[in-house]
Structure formats: C-alpha cells, structure tokens
Amino acid sequence: MTETLIETETGSAEETVALGRTLAGQFHPPCLVLLEGELGSGKTTLAKGIVAGLGAAREEDVTSPSFTLVHEYAGREKVYHLDLYRIEGARDIATLGLDDLLEDQATVIIEWADRLGRRLPGPHVRIRLEHRDGDRRRITVERDRG
Amino acid sequence: MLILGIESSCDETAAAVVADGDRILSNVVASQALTHEKYGGVVPELASREHLRKITPVVDEACRQAGTGLCQVDAIAVTEGPGLIGSLLVGLTYAKATALALNKPFIGVNHLEGHIHAVLLQNRSERRAGTAEAEARFPNVTLVVSGGHTCLFRVETIERDGCPRFSYRRLGQTRDDAAGEAFDKVAKLLALGYPGGPVIDRLASSGNSRAVDFGRVRLKGNPLDFSFSGLKTAVLYRLRGTDLQIEASERRAWLSSRREQGRAVSPQELRERCSQATVDLVASFQAAVVDDLVGRTLAAAEQEGVECIFVSGGVACNSLLRRHFAEAAQRTGLPVLFPSPALSTDNAAMIAAAGYFKLRAGECADRSLTAHASFPLGA
Numbered sequence: 001m002t003e004t005l006i007e008t009e010t011g012s013a014e015e016t017v018a019l020g021r022t023l024a025g026q027f028h029p030p031c032l033v034l035l036e037g038e039l040g041s042g043k044t045t046l047a048k049g050i051v052a053g054l055g056a057a058r059e060e061d062v063t064s065p066s067f068t069l070v071h072e073y074a075g076r077e078k079v080y081h082l083d084l085y086r087i088e089g090a091r092d093i094a095t096l097g098l099d100d101l102l103e104d105q106a107t108v109i110i111e112w113a114d115r116l117g118r119r120l121p122g123p124h125v126r127i128r129l130e131h132r133d134g135d136r137r138r139i140t141v142e143r144d145r146g
Numbered sequence: 147m148l149i150l151g152i153e154s155s156c157d158e159t160a161a162a163v164v165a166d167g168d169r170i171l172s173n174v175v176a177s178q179a180l181t182h183e184k185y186g187g188v189v190p191e192l193a194s195r196e197h198l199r200k201i202t203p204v205v206d207e208a209c210r211q212a213g214t215g216l217c218q219v220d221a222i223a224v225t226e227g228p229g230l231i232g233s234l235l236v237g238l239t240y241a242k243a244t245a246l247a248l249n250k251p252f253i254g255v256n257h258l259e260g261h262i263h264a265v266l267l268q269n270r271s272e273r274r275a276g277t278a279e280a281e282a283r284f285p286n287v288t289l290v291v292s293g294g295h296t297c298l299f300r301v302e303t304i305e306r307d308g309c310p311r312f313s314y315r316r317l318g319q320t321r322d323d324a325a326g327e328a329f330d331k332v333a334k335l336l337a338l339g340y341p342g343g344p345v346i347d348r349l350a351s352s353g354n355s356r357a358v359d360f361g362r363v364r365l366k367g368n369p370l371d372f373s374f375s376g377l378k379t380a381v382l383y384r385l386r387g388t389d390l391q392i393e394a395s396e397r398r399a400w401l402s403s404r405r406e407q408g409r410a411v412s413p414q415e416l417r418e419r420c421s422q423a424t425v426d427l428v429a430s431f432q433a434a435v436v437d438d439l440v441g442r443t444l445a446a447a448e449q450e451g452v453e454c455i456f457v458s459g460g461v462a463c464n465s466l467l468r469r470h471f472a473e474a475a476q477r478t479g480l481p482v483l484f485p486s487p488a489l490s491t492d493n494a495a496m497i498a499a500a501g502y503f504k505l506r507a508g509e510c511a512d513r514s515l516t517a518h519a520s521f522p523l524g525a
Contacts, residue, residue, distance in 0.1 A: 013376075039331060040379030044322050060367060064323045064375065067156075067294035069230065072520060 005125075006141040009132060016042045016137060017059060020049015023141065027054070027125070029077060030102045034113030037129030042137050043111045046129065051079050054107055065111070069096065078106040084115040122146040148212075149505065150219040151498025152205065154237030155229025155257045156294065159200040160494035163212035163219065167502030168270035171212035173488065173495040176200045194232035201240050208494070216248060221510075223501020226254035227521030229294070234517035242515060253501040254511040257492075258523040259314065261290045262301055263503075264485040264496035265456040280481035283454040287317070287447045291439060291467075292459035292492075293326030293341070295319075296372045298446045299524055301456070309506045314524030317446050318370025325435055326461045328374035332381050332431055336390075336424060337398035339411065346428050347464050348413045349420060353429025355466075358384060360434040370446050374435065381431055390424055432466055440470045447480060455482045462490040 005026070010016045027033065033050065035043040044064050052059040055076030065071040065083040073079045080101045087096075101108050102122075110116070113126070123146035130138040149167070153160040162173040209215055224241035227234055238254075245252035265282065272278035285302040298317040303310040323331070326343055333342025338349065360380050363373050385391045397419050404411055417425070439461075447455050457471060462484055475482040489496060504510070 038382075039335065040375065040382045044375060060321050060371065063320055064327065066327055067324065070519060 002142050002144045004140065004142050006139070008139055010042075010137050010139060012135050013042065013045050016045045016139070017049035017052070019139060020046045020051075021053035022049075023127075024050045024053025027107055029105050029107050031107045032102060032122070032124040033107065033109045034116070034124055034126045035109065035111045035129065036114045036126065038131070041129040041131055042139075043129060046127065046139070047081055047109050047111065050107070050109060051081065054079055056107075078104060080104075080106055080108045082108065082110045084110060084112040087112070087115055147221075147502065147505075148214060148219045149253075149498040149502050150205070150208070150216070150222045151255075151494035151496070151501060152201075152222065152224045152237045152241045153257070153260070153492055153494040153497045154197045154201065154233050155225045155227070156233060156492060157196075158492040159197050159204050159237075160492060160497075161201075161205040161208035162494035162498050163208055163214060164267070164495055164498035164502065167499050168267060168274060170267070170271065170495050171214070172208045172210075173493055174204050174208045174211065175488075175491075175493055176204050194230070194236055197233050197236035201236055205240070205244075216244060219250065221245075221251040221253060221501065221505050223253040223255050223497050223504070225257045225260065225497055226511075226515060227518030228257060229517075229519065231517055231519040234519070238515065238517045242513070246513070251505060251510045252515070253504045253509065254515045255497045255500045255504065256521055256523045257497075258290050258295060258297065258299075259312070260496040260500050261292070261295075261458040262288050262299065262312075262314070262456060263500035264458050264489040264493070265483050267496060267499040268485040268489055269483055280454075280483065282456070282483055283452075283481075285450065286452050286454040286456055287443060287450055288456035288458065289439065289443045289446075290459045291325050291457070291461040293330060293343075293461075294324055295459060296324045296326075296374070296439075297523075298370050298443060300446075300450050300452070306507075310503060311507050312503065316522070316524040317450070318368055318372065318442065320372040320374060321365070322373050322375035323378060325372070325374055325439060326459075328378050328435060329432075329461070331378050332428070335378075335382060335385060335394070336428065337394045337401060338416065338420075338428070339401060343461060343464060345413075345416070346432055347466070349417060349425050350429035350432045350466065352417065353422070353425035353427075355426075355429040355433035357423075357426035358430035360430060363438055370442055370449070372438065372442060374438075377431065377434055381427065384427055390421070390427065393421055393424060432464070436464065436466045436470055439467060440474060443471075444474055444478070444480075453480065455480060457482060457484050458490060460491045463487045 048062040056079040057073035071081040128140045160175040163171040269282040297319040300315045329342035471482040
C-alpha cells in the first residue's frame with residue numbers, strides 16, 4: 001500500500017537540504033529510503049539533509065558515494081548511503097548485502113534506486129526528484145508499508 | 147632495502163618493487179579500463195574478480211622485471227583503504243598471506259598517502275638523476291585529485307632518529323562529486339566514452355574554453371572545500387532539449403555499435419563525430435574544473451604559508467591542469483611538483499615508497515590489518 005507523504009517544490013539546494021532534515025524526523029530505523037531522479041536532480045543534496053537530520057554526520061561530510069558505492073555514517077544514528085549509478089546487473093546488487101545493512105538498525109539511503117527494479121526488501125520510502133526551471137526541483141515522497 | 151608494493155583499491159591491479167624508497171625497479175599496472183568501458187564506470191563485482199585473476203601474474207611480473215624474487219624483498223606494503231572493499235581485500239589478503247608465509251614485515255598504506263608519496267618519489271628519483279628542477283619541500287600543500295578523491299592536505303615531516311616521519315592535515319575536500327567523477331559523468335552525458343578524463347582533455351584542445359561561462363563555484367563555510375556537482379548539472383542544462391542532445395544520442399548509438407564490432411575508436415574519429423559546439427562545451431567545462439582546482443590550491447598554499455605545492459592523482463595527468471599550475475608557479479615563484487603520468491594514476495610504486503618510510507619509522511602492521519572502504523587521512 002502506497003501513501004503520498006509530501007509533494008512539494010524546492011527553490012534551491014539549501015531548501016532541498018532543509019527538506020531532507022525535516023524528513024529525517026519521520027524515519028525510524030531500520031528504514032529504507034530510495035532516491036530516484038536523473039543526474040543533477042539533487043539526490044546527494046537531499047541525502048545530506050537526511051543524514052544531518054538524523055545526527056549521523058555533518059552536512060558537508062556527506063559526499064557522493066558513486067566511487068566507493070557505500071558510505072557509512074555513524075553519529076547519533078547509523079546511516080548507510082549507497083549509490084547504484086555504476087551498478088549494472090542483479091548479481092552486482094546482490095553483492096551490496098542490502099539485507100545485512102537493514103538488520104543493523106540503520107537508515108539505508110539508496111541513490112539511483114530505480115536500478116533495484118522490483119527487488120525491494122519490505123517497507124520503504126520512495127523519493128522522486130525532478131528538474132524544474134533553474135534550481136527548482138519537484139520532490140515527491142511516498143511511503144510503502146510493504 | 148627492497149619493498150614490494152601492492153595496490154588494488156579500485157580498477158587497477160598493481161605491483162611494484164622499489165629500492166630504498168626512490169629507485170623504481172619495476173612498476174606493473176594491469177588496467178581494467180577495457181572491462182569497465184562498456185558500463186561507463188567501474189563495476190565493483192567485476193573489479194574484484196579481475197583483481198583475483200590478475201594479482202598473482204602482476205606480482206610475478208613486478209618481481210621478474212626487478213630481477214628479484216619474493217624471498218629477496220625486505221617487506222611488503224599494501225593499500226588498506228579507501229576504495230572498493232571487495233577490490234581492496236584481494237590485494238590486502240594477498241600481501242598479508244605472502245608476508246606471513248615468508249615471515250616478512252608488512253605495512254598498511256592509506257591510498258591518499260600513497261598519492262602524496264608519488265610526488266616525493268618522482269622528485270627523489272629526478273634529484274638522483276640530476277634532472278630535478280626544484281626540490282620537494284615540507285611543509286607543503288598537496289592536492290590529491292582523481293576519480294574518487296579531491297582533497298587538499300598540509301603535509302609536514304619531522305626528523306626523528308635520522309628518519310623523516312610524515313604527518314597530514316586535511317584542509318579541504320569535495321562536498322559532493324570528485325573532480326574525476328565529474329569528468330566521467332559529463333563524458334557519459336555527452337557520450338564521449340570512458341574514462342572521461344583523457345577523452346575530454348584531448349577533445350578540449352580543439353575547443354574554445356570561453357564559449358560557455360559556468361561562473362565560479364561559491365560555497366558557504368570552508369573556502370578550501372570543493373563542489374563539482376553543480377557544474378555537472380549546468381552541463382546537463384546546456385544539453386537538454388538542444389541539438390547537442392540529439393548529437394549525443396547519435397554518438398551513443400555509434401559508440402555502442404563500434405563496441406559490439408570490437409573496434410576501438412580513435413581520438414580523431416571521435417572528434418569527427420563531435421560538433422564544434424560540443425567541443426566548446428567540453429573545453430569550457432574542463433577550464434571551469436581546472437580554474438577551481440588551481441584557485442583553491444593556491445589559496446591553501448597562501449593560507450598555510452608553505453613554499454611548495456604537490457599535485458597528484460589521476461586528474462594530475464590533465465594537460466590544462468599542468469599548464470595552469472606551471473603558469474602559477476612562474477607567477478608566484480612557488481614550485482609546483484607533479485609525478486610523471488604513470489605515477490599520477492593508481493600504481494603500486496607510490497605504495498612501496500610510502501611503505502619504505504613507514505617501515506623505517508617502525509610503523510609495521512600486525513595480523514589485525516584489514517581493509518577499510520572509508521579511511522580518512524588527516525581528518
């Protein structure tokens with residue numbers, strides 16, 4: 001069952017970060033957060049807000065995990081920040097050990113989550129980011145109780 | 147003293163033998179670029195399998211070229227992080243097992259520390275050959291810039307018991323994408339091939355770098371931090387809904403058909419498939435990245451009051467970056483030192499060179515040495 005939590009527009013990267021901080025208050029680990037949207041739509045920017053809002057790391061220390069695939073932030077809460085940009089097949093996704101990360105009572109944020117296809121482990125929050133004019137982004141947040 | 151270095155943090159399997167920290171007896175790198183090319187990026191599961199296949203032949207070849215055997219090396223230095231965990235583990239486990247079996251000391255090296263030592267290694271070997279233009283000095287400011295990293299460090303040495311010990315303080319880093327990652331992503335957007343750095347460098351040489359003004363990246367907070375994700379998005383906006391996008395999708399189809407035929411694409415063929423507007427966009431993008439890297443590095447050198455700058459990592463091969471730093475060196479009188487291209491990209495000679503100083507300082511690892519995907523240096 002899917003319910004839409006928020007449908008909004010942000011006008012700048014700062015507003016996107018602020019939205020991430022607000023959203024973080026509604027996530028209770030273990031929690032899976034899927035970020036979808038094309039290159040430059042603000043996925044890492046939103047992730048900065050969520051991670052900072054959860055008290056796991058400072059906003060400026062949250063960077064793109066495209067290279068190492070997984071960044072781990074452990075402060076007040078534990079967050080795993082994944083990026084499937086370079087991931088191709090289902091077998092590669094299996095090597096990420098998603099189930100193990102969720103068992104860790106952590107919040108797991110996944111960029112380029114559309115590459116997971118239909119293989120979703122239980123309840124999750126899905127956030128879609130779309131380009132609007134200039135720095136504006138349309139952001140839709142849905143919760144799926146699995 | 148002979149050190150065997152092993153590096154497998156990303157998509158290169160590398161081994162090298164270095165004598166006394168500055169004589170490179172061998173430096174073998176097996177690149178996986180071809181394996182990853184069709185994906186436009188590194189595929190981790192493929193990377194670790196390729197490392198497994200290559201590690202033994204690469205180490206054997208490094209020993210053969212150095213005219214030595216594993217029994218003759220004095221110690222083994224290996225990259226412990228940061229990097230892809232599956233890739234790191236292949237090199238680390240191999241190094242540890244070999245060292246334990248031969249009862250030799252082994253040393254864990256931070257990959258970024260390796261890149262810093264690549265500059266020193268280059269300078270020391272040039273000085274021995276009498277070809278060095280300047281002497282590497284400390285404290286200095288080092289820019290490490292690659293596909294996975296964009297960091298500024300202050301590097302110091304203190305001499306203790308006749309042996310230099312190095313210390314590192316991170317002054318700034320990227321807040322989003324690494325510079326090399328931005329090159330890869332822009333190359334992917336424009337369908338120019340992989341890896342993006344060398345392709346863009348070549349194409350940009352025939353483009354007008356002032357055609358598109360991307361403006362300066364302004365950041366709140368630490369002025370020595372970097373940000374490249376906005377630049378990537380700006381390129382996307384220049385592309386969307388224009389002829390450039392149609393051109394890119396035609397090029398994408400052409401590149402993939404050539405790949406299926408197993409025929410390599412020459413730089414000239416690629417150039418012929420690019421309009422002048424595309425080449426100008428690429429040249430302007432590259433100039434914006436280079437300006438930002440050079441500007442913040444010079445600001446760091448001024449802030450820290452150092453007398454020397456090191457630049458290392460894969461993006462240090464970029465010809466515009468080298469040229470702009472050379473001009474800055476002329477203007478300011480501050481020497482800017484680079485490794486050779488072979489020592490700029492990932493290699494094991496830099497790991498062996500860093501390991502040499504750690505061994506002399508008595509900083510050996512024990513059996514608990516393990517790989518770390520995230521492994522900050524000097525934070």
